[in-house]
Amino acid sequence: xxxxxxxxxxxxxxxxxxxxxxxxxxxxxxxxxxxxxxxxxxxxxxxxxxxxxxxxxxxxxxxxxxxxxxxxxxxxxxxxxxxxxxxxxxxxxxxxxxxxxxxxxxxxxxxxxxxxxxxxxxxxxxxxxxxxxxxxxxxxxxxxxxxxxxxxxxxxxxxxxxxxxxxxxxxxxxxxxxxxxxxxxxxxxxxxxxxxxxxxxxxxxxxxxxxxxxxxxxxxxxxxxxxxxxxxxxxxxxxxxxxxxxxxxxxxxxxxxxxxxxxxxxxxxxxxxxxxxxxxxxxxxxxxxxxxxxxxxxxxxxxxxxxxxxxxxxxxxxxxxxxxxxxxxxxxxxxxxxxxxxxxxxxxxxxxxxxxxxxxxxxxxxxxxxxxxxxxxxxxxxxxxxxxxxxxxxxxxxxxxxxxxxxxxxxxxxxxxxxxxxxxxxxxxxxxxxxxxxxxxxxxxxxxxxxxxxxxxxxxxxxxxxxxxxxxxxxxxxxxxxxxxxxxxxxxxxxxxxxxxxxxxxxxxxxxxxxxxxxxxxxxxxxxxxxxxxxxxxxxxxxxxxxxxxxxxxxxxxxxxxxxxxxxxxxxxxxxxxxxxxxxxxxxxxxxxxxxxxxxxxxxxxxxxxxxxxxxxxxxxxxxxxxxxxxxxxxxxxxxxxxxxxxxxxx
Amino acid sequence: xxxxxxxxxxxxxxxxxxxxxxxxxxxxxxxxxxxxxxxxxxxxxxxxxxxxxxxxxxxxxxxxxxxxxxxxxxxxxxxxxxxxxxxxxxxxxxxxxxxxxxxxxxxxxxxxxxxxxxxxxxxxxxxxxxxxxxxxxxxxxxxxxxxxxxxxxxxxxxxxxxxxxxxxxxxxxxxxxxx
Amino acid sequence: xxxxxxxxxxxxxxxxxxxxxxxxxxxxxxxxxxxxxxxxxxxxxxxxxxxxxxxxxxxxxxxxxxxxxxxxxxxxxxxxxxxxxxxxxxxxxxxxxxxxx
Numbered sequence: 001x002x003x004x005x006x007x008x009x010x011x012x013x014x015x016x017x018x019x020x021x022x023x024x025x026x027x028x029x030x031x032x033x034x035x036x037x038x039x040x041x042x043x044x045x046x047x048x049x050x051x052x053x054x055x056x057x058x059x060x061x062x063x064x065x066x067x068x069x070x071x072x073x074x075x076x077x078x079x080x081x082x083x084x085x086x087x088x089x090x091x092x093x094x095x096x097x098x099x100x101x102x103x104x105x106x107x108x109x110x111x112x113x114x115x116x117x118x119x120x121x122x123x124x125x126x127x128x129x130x131x132x133x134x135x136x137x138x139x140x141x142x143x144x145x146x147x148x149x150x151x152x153x154x155x156x157x158x159x160x161x162x163x164x165x166x167x168x169x170x171x172x173x174x175x176x177x178x179x180x181x182x183x184x185x186x187x188x189x190x191x192x193x194x195x196x197x198x199x200x201x202x203x204x205x206x207x208x209x210x211x212x213x214x215x216x217x218x219x220x221x222x223x224x225x226x227x228x229x230x231x232x233x234x235x236x237x238x239x240x241x242x243x244x245x246x247x248x249x250x251x252x253x254x255x256x257x258x259x260x261x262x263x264x265x266x267x268x269x270x271x272x273x274x275x276x277x278x279x280x281x282x283x284x285x286x287x288x289x290x291x292x293x294x295x296x297x298x299x300x301x302x303x304x305x306x307x308x309x310x311x312x313x314x315x316x317x318x319x320x321x322x323x324x325x326x327x328x329x330x331x332x333x334x335x336x337x338x339x340x341x342x343x344x345x346x347x348x349x350x351x352x353x354x355x356x357x358x359x360x361x362x363x364x365x366x367x368x369x370x371x372x373x374x375x376x377x378x379x380x381x382x383x384x385x386x387x388x389x390x391x392x393x394x395x396x397x398x399x400x401x402x403x404x405x406x407x408x409x410x411x412x413x414x415x416x417x418x419x420x421x422x423x424x425x426x427x428x429x430x431x432x433x434x435x436x437x438x439x440x441x442x443x444x445x446x447x448x449x450x451x452x453x454x455x456x457x458x459x460x461x462x463x464x465x466x467x468x469x470x471x472x473x474x475x476x477x478x479x480x481x482x483x484x485x486x487x488x489x490x491x492x493x494x495x496x497x498x499x500x501x502x503x504x505x506x507x508x509x510x511x512x513x514x515x516x517x518x519x520x521x522x523x524x525x526x527x528x529x530x531x532x533x534x535x536x537x538x539x540x541x542x543x544x545x546x547x548x549x550x551x552x553x554x555x556x557x558x559x560x561x562x563x564x565x566x567x568x569x570x571x572x573x574x575x576x577x578x579x580x581x582x583x584x585x586x587x588x589x590x591x592x593x594x595x596x597x598x599x600x601x602x603x604x605x606x607x608x609x610x611x612x613x614x615x616x617x618x619x620x621x622x623x624x625x626x627x628x629x630x631x632x633x634x635x636x637x638x639x640x641x642x643x644x645x646x647x648x649x650x651x
Numbered sequence: 652x653x654x655x656x657x658x659x660x661x662x663x664x665x666x667x668x669x670x671x672x673x674x675x676x677x678x679x680x681x682x683x684x685x686x687x688x689x690x691x692x693x694x695x696x697x698x699x700x701x702x703x704x705x706x707x708x709x710x711x712x713x714x715x716x717x718x719x720x721x722x723x724x725x726x727x728x729x730x731x732x733x734x735x736x737x738x739x740x741x742x743x744x745x746x747x748x749x750x751x752x753x754x755x756x757x758x759x760x761x762x763x764x765x766x767x768x769x770x771x772x773x774x775x776x777x778x779x780x781x782x783x784x785x786x787x788x789x790x791x792x793x794x795x796x797x798x799x800x801x802x803x804x805x806x807x808x809x810x811x812x813x814x815x816x817x818x819x820x821x822x823x824x825x826x827x828x829x830x
Numbered sequence: 831x832x833x834x835x836x837x838x839x840x841x842x843x844x845x846x847x848x849x850x851x852x853x854x855x856x857x858x859x860x861x862x863x864x865x866x867x868x869x870x871x872x873x874x875x876x877x878x879x880x881x882x883x884x885x886x887x888x889x890x891x892x893x894x895x896x897x898x899x900x901x902x903x904x905x906x907x908x909x910x911x912x913x914x915x916x917x918x919x920x921x922x923x924x925x926x927x928x929x930x931x
Contacts, residue, residue: 629923633746669844672848681864704894787894808909
């Protein structure tokens, strides 16, 4: 099979699975639907792997293969192909999406075994993977946007999967609407790029074409602002929506209403990283807008700090992980914002491993505890769920940034870039380091409260806790393995140099990203040491507080200090948004619906035309009286008129 | 001179009887005045050296067609005819206006087409039975045959239309005479 | 003053228009059929007059055809009138405003 065919297969297999389950799922039964979904994912992963293998066989400069399916739009100056491009960057992404996606599908077999909506679930999940692949493989911005919107749709469908519960349906709506704000800016950015190239006579939206017309975009302006800055900013706002950054992060914690494997796949491993991927994909654009890059870095750093702070006080196991995800996404943006695109993508990959694992582990815990998600009521699960315990430990270890697991390597690289890159600064590095302390702290807090210590649930409940079936624990084990050794993908420069080992990911991605030599700095070991120290500090602090002193977070407001209470209440951001945005918009809506629509629109547009038509028709009706002679008179009159015209005309 | 006198007499009679045809209340008198009109027309045809057409006019029109008309009129034995023909309303005023305009139109056309042209001397045997017959069976052979088909179709059609459909009639109360 | 083509044509126009008036104003379907005959004859007169004017026989031949068509038309029309009278008991067009039998 040619590479083009493989690429098309990677994308289309999940779509076929979604269609088969969606349209015929009720026919072939609930049991089969899950296996079908897993099978297409396995096939898709196999295709992706062989496609990437095929790609690696090409010379580094020519590693970009485009598979054109058909012409999507053709409007003279705007021509968009339904085309997918496989290059090193999208190659990494499809491996993550199909690989982690496959594991999560398998896990779902066990997790959703008793749910009546399994067929629908697997259909949505396949559909999501399809759209995610369209997003990362899309050869042009509209195709990417198609995937971008598609994953948003699937996210909405899966968050509100149990839509009988009004709160869950509302969470889905919130995610959808918040994303819409970002999507609008994404579209604006896309249009402005097209406009810039169109002005110069070569309108295009393909990534390759845009990149080739870089100079046009550099020269164009929007008012007094360089167009590159404007477009980069719009696209980044789009990214903050999809990737849950300040100020549009509020939907992600609520998105935990969906089934836990969905949180793992969509809201941790893949979809939310789309923004990072997009910034990396458009790196050449961001290089032209250093101001926006700085903004990206700072938004990322602040989000990392802010979400970590909320994570310190959260008590719902999935909410902790959700804020942790936001925080880690902040890290990725910090990475790409300072020009460390490889570092950002690297963290994206390792994060997909360990955060996917954490969510799956959390799902396993919830599954074992029969739906309980409150870590204050857990504890002591270590012996009850050994597989979950050990894998969760690996993931926690990784995310906390303790060597030698994957999280340490990738996070360290981001911090290294934040300090050493020409776009970086000490302040950014410090923000990252503080966030790292908090990360280690809240993760070990979560881990300790869940698995260690004495059980805090009723004896009867505790007796019922059980380890999850193998279909769930095997994916956990695989992900744990990946979380442990994932760091080898891109060893820290110093170590790689010392051991004469290749930096696989950096070399692989080198053709994609603008070459900006971050000098091999001598401070690498010092920075690495600092990373290890802060991670250790956070870890030991958490263990001290929650393991040694056996502290359990309390719900009672009176016994909480003000900062903790604020963090627990998520710094009242939701409430502020409610007052500043939701309430005014609702009020406007009510105003438009009431006085404007009912009094004005209905009167003028809905009642007046029929009245006029009725009046006219009453006049006209008398003409249609069924009397043939009357018709004949009119007909003859018309003939005479034409004759008269002809006589006058011929004269 | 004699031709002119004959023409004016015939033309006047023709128009007057035509007007009577469309204005008289009783269909029988209408039919009779139409016969008179057609006779006068036959005279005009004869004046125009169309002897054969004139003969046909008398035989076919006045003889056959109008007899058919009279026959139907009497067969139906209409009683309440035209009693409430109505007043001269806006509809009829409009109709008259349209017709007057039409007449003016026609005059303008005819005047433009003919103007003051005069007839030249007719050729020997023009319009005779032999002449028209030759034209009918040579140049106009195909139309002539088609016309015969049309007549056959008409005959069949008349039979089909007037045949009483007993089954239908029984079901839907036939002969709802008068209300 | 010998009659010129224009005279015959004026008579023809008068006959035709009279027929039109009859068709448009009369309510009795029989009379309407008669008015149609008037119109046809008005046209016939024009044909014959032109035939004479141009020394061409075609006009006369056509007028023969018109007569034949008129015969067919009269036969069919009268058949319809008879049938209508059977169904509705009237031959007034203003009372037969519905197509439904």
